[in-house]
Amino acid sequence: VFSEESGFTKSFLSDSALTVVLDPVDGSTNASRGIPFSAISCALIRGDELLGGYVGELTNGSTYWSLRGEGAYWNGNQIHVQARERSLSKSVVAVNGYPPRHLGWGQFRAFGSAALELCMVASSQLDAFVDFSYSGLATWDYLAGVAIIEEAGAFAKVIDP
Incomplete structure (x- = not known):
């Protein structure tokens, strides 16, 4: 198990062993303040191969999960990113950190x-998610979500500034 609390770093990960990447409370600041938007986040990897993800919302019980090649699911129903022709000016984007400008x-x-x-991107509630934080998100923060959006037909891209 690789998590914020484990003390391990990526250098401990094996290329052949199955590894669980866990964030027991993603959105811990929200949870500590009673804001109902936090989740358990769990991804399964083997080396660099992302095999699946599970995200369970902690206050309302909503669940998302995926397995490589098996699709993505929200509360047991298969989801696909809806293809939309939408200009950027009509998009709703979730962010982490502060955008440098509009x-x-x-x-x-x-x-x-x-x-x-x-x-929420995988289920087409949002059009995109962008991390603008200075230090970037940790692997356990996003990996399960990436597994789910990829199986739902979206893509994830990490761009170093």
Whole structure:
């Protein structure tokens, strides 16, 4: 198990062993303040291969999960990112950190749980998620969400500034 609490770093990960990447409370600031937007986030990897993800919302019981090649699911129903022809000015984008300037989208939201925000992209509730934080998100913050959005037909891209 690789998590914020484990004390392990990526250098401990084996290329052949199955590894669970866990965030027991993604959105811990929200949870500590009684804001109902936090989740358990769990990804399964083997080396660099992302095999699946599970995100369970802690206050309302909503669940998202995926397995490589088996699709993505929200509360047991298969989900796909809806293809939309939408200009950036009409998009709703979730962000982590502060955008450096207005980038042209219609609206943005900062919910505080990257895993859940990525799942909201997978279920087409949001059009995108962008991390603007200076230090970037940790692997356990986003990996399960990435597994889910990829199986739902979206993509994830890490761009170093």
